[in-house]
Amino acid sequence: MRRPDLKQSLGRLLGPLESEVGCDECFDQLDGYVELELAGGDTEAVYPGLRPHLEGCPACREEHESLRALVGGEQAL
Amino acid sequence: MAVAQLKKTRGAGTVVFAAVKSHANLSLVPAQPVSEPLDNESRTWLRELRSVGATHDAAVARLHLLLLRAARFEVARRRPTLPHLRGNELDDIALEAANDALVSVLAKLEDFRGASRFTTWVYKFALLEAAVKLRKRAWQGREVPIEPESWSLFETGGPGPAQEVFQQELLGAVQDGITRLTPHQRHVLVALALNGVPIDVLAERLESTRGALYKSLHDARRALRTYLEEQGFDASTWFEDGR
Numbered sequence: 193m194r195r196p197d198l199k200q201s202l203g204r205l206l207g208p209l210e211s212e213v214g215c216d217e218c219f220d221q222l223d224g225y226v227e228l229e230l231a232g233g234d235t236e237a238v239y240p241g242l243r244p245h246l247e248g249c250p251a252c253r254e255e256h257e258s259l260r261a262l263v264g265g266e267q268a269l
Numbered sequence: 270m271a272v273a274q275l276k277k278t279r280g281a282g283t284v285v286f287a288a289v290k291s292h293a294n295l296s297l298v299p300a301q302p303v304s305e306p307l308d309n310e311s312r313t314w315l316r317e318l319r320s321v322g323a324t325h326d327a328a329v330a331r332l333h334l335l336l337l338r339a340a341r342f343e344v345a346r347r348r349p350t351l352p353h354l355r356g357n358e359l360d361d362i363a364l365e366a367a368n369d370a371l372v373s374v375l376a377k378l379e380d381f382r383g384a385s386r387f388t389t390w391v392y393k394f395a396l397l398e399a400a401v402k403l404r405k406r407a408w409q410g411r412e413v414p415i416e417p418e419s420w421s422l423f424e425t426g427g428p429g430p431a432q433e434v435f436q437q438e439l440l441g442a443v444q445d446g447i448t449r450l451t452p453h454q455r456h457v458l459v460a461l462a463l464n465g466v467p468i469d470v471l472a473e474r475l476e477s478t479r480g481a482l483y484k485s486l487h488d489a490r491r492a493l494r495t496y497l498e499e500q501g502f503d504a505s506t507w508f509e510d511g512r
Contacts, residue, residue, distance in 0.1 A: 198436055199508045204462040205443060206497075206507060207490035214487075215468075216480045222393050224384030248490075249483060251400070251468045258396045262342050263389050 208244035218245050218252045226259045230267060305383035314387040318378060332374065335388060337367035339395035347403050354406065362406065366398035373398075404467040413474050414464045415456040417447070439502055446496035454489035461486055 317328035340363040460466040
């Protein structure tokens, strides 16, 4: 079995270096963030701190990926 | 709560930003956006869900179908990671997630501000409910490890002996820094960031919430980063080879 990569492991331990929102704020903003992201808008400016949170929180990241896939798939139809 | 306010144009509407004290860092996060002009479909959803009688009941039934579709989408995405669950168990989880999401959506209907289409807003409730239930189901009956188990398994080593030594020193400082955290911070950091325990599973075991545990994780990470800097490990070297 391959051993965990040190850099990846340190990344999970030390978390994002930028300011981030919390899980509750992330949930509140996620729908607007995803639609803006799919439209190619400036998510960094409109939702500051949300991308770093998605990098630091696996659960919120998974839910972001699911919402993006679901809504993106609908838009592609 | 608001310390300062900035205005930022977003589409046709305006978002008011408030500088708030979030966790230990001062984070700029959008305050509740000013209501956006709603699209026709979202307006219809709100009007019918706020009505009474047959129109309301029909809208609730359609909403439930929408939520069930989103919950099944999430279950299907995670199915490969849950080989021990049978199809009917997964169907039950999706239905339960849709039911719980329906309750949440109806309770929070007045919180919808139109930052997205109504359907996108409701989907996130169903995805959250399904994801949380599936994470808990996957860890049902399993012990949650809160102590470091795998330091020796970390892949260290670089192009040469100097890099190997640097990584070993950094790893040693990380381990030392973790022992200096409060017991709660250490348990949360180790369980979530080292041992891969899902945050919802740990929240259930500790009778806490995702938001509260993430704040503890955030505080632990910040304390650990501060310790590494105090030990002479500049942030720019954490993810480098130490050359």
